[in-house]
Amino acid sequence: MSSLLESIAKVRRDVCDLHAELTRYELVVWTAGNVSGRIPGHDLMVIKPSGVSYDQLTPELMVVTDLYGTPVRGMNTGSAGTVDWGNPELSPSSDTAAHAYVYRHMPEVGGVVHTHSTYATAWAARGEEIPCVLTMMGDEFGGPIPVGPFALIGDDSIGQGIVETLKNSNSPAVLMQNHGPFTIGKSAREAVKAAVMCEEVARTVHISRQLGEPLPIDQAKIESLYKRYQNVYGR
Numbered sequence: 180m181s182s183l184l185e186s187i188a189k190v191r192r193d194v195c196d197l198h199a200e201l202t203r204y205e206l207v208v209w210t211a212g213n214v215s216g217r218i219p220g221h222d223l224m225v226i227k228p229s230g231v232s233y234d235q236l237t238p239e240l241m242v243v244t245d246l247y248g249t250p251v252r253g254m255n256t257g258s259a260g261t262v263d264w265g266n267p268e269l270s271p272s273s274d275t276a277a278h279a280y281v282y283r284h285m286p287e288v289g290g291v292v293h294t295h296s297t298y299a300t301a302w303a304a305r306g307e308e309i310p311c312v313l314t315m316m317g318d319e320f321g322g323p324i325p326v327g328p329f330a331l332i333g334d335d336s337i338g339q340g341i342v343e344t345l346k347n348s349n350s351p352a353v354l355m356q357n358h359g360p361f362t363i364g365k366s367a368r369e370a371v372k373a374a375v376m377c378e379e380v381a382r383t384v385h386i387s388r389q390l391g392e393p394l395p396i397d398q399a400k401i402e403s404l405y406k407r408y409q410n411v412y413g414r
């Protein structure tokens with residue numbers, strides 16, 4: 180059971196620290212954005228508390244929930260007795276249901292991020308996918324960044340939209356219409372990277388559009404870029 184406690188402590192530290200990347204890359208204002216991470220091997224996740232400033236976040240304030248978004252304080256482990264990892268007296272992020280739905284339906288996902296980063300959200304407000312016109316997009320997204328349906332916050336609607344949109348796409352990012360980007364990754368860190376890259380390409384393609392029509396990249400070349408970056412780059 181100490182391994183579960185160690186795992187929770189590690190994911191709490193990682194998820195807490197990764198929120199600093201959201202502010203470092205200016206992807207969020209006030210408290211409007213969140214990172215979560217799955218606890219490997221357990222139906223549990225860790226997510227930021229709702230409405231707490233990024234500079235006040237500590238690992239202990241990160242909320243542990245089940246994969247339906249209900250906060251969980253501890254677990255009866257049978258012979259090893261009850262394990263209590265504690266939980267803050269704070270609500271998990273208002274986007275918890277969306278994150279939890281993704282973990283339930285995409286077992287390969289270890290991290291989820293949501294921001295309202297400016298350029299990506301501007302594309303989401305128009306309900307327009309970001310076309311794959313940059314090699315960097317071929318590398319990271321393997322095609323366009325798709326748009327997901329309009330969905331209200333609070334139940335499974337956003338999660339369903341994310342999963343339906345991403346399950347047949349190479350992209351780890353979806354622009355939820357009129358809302359903003361949600362990104363996924365094998366780890367919370369990879370999901371944060373996708374959020375950073377999503378904003379960068381949203382900005383560049385937007386600027387390119389002001390100057391004229393961006394040139395398309397043909398599909399075979401996009402696939403080649405994606406394959407190299409996913410399998411060779413950085414190894």
Ligand SMILES: O=C(CO)[C@@H](O)[C@H](O)COP(=O)(O)O
Pocket residue numbers: 210211212213227228229230231271272273274293332
């Ligand atoms: O999109 C929204 C609200 O529209 C959310 O992303 C919240 O802004 C997140 O705040 P926390 O509950 O995570 O603090």
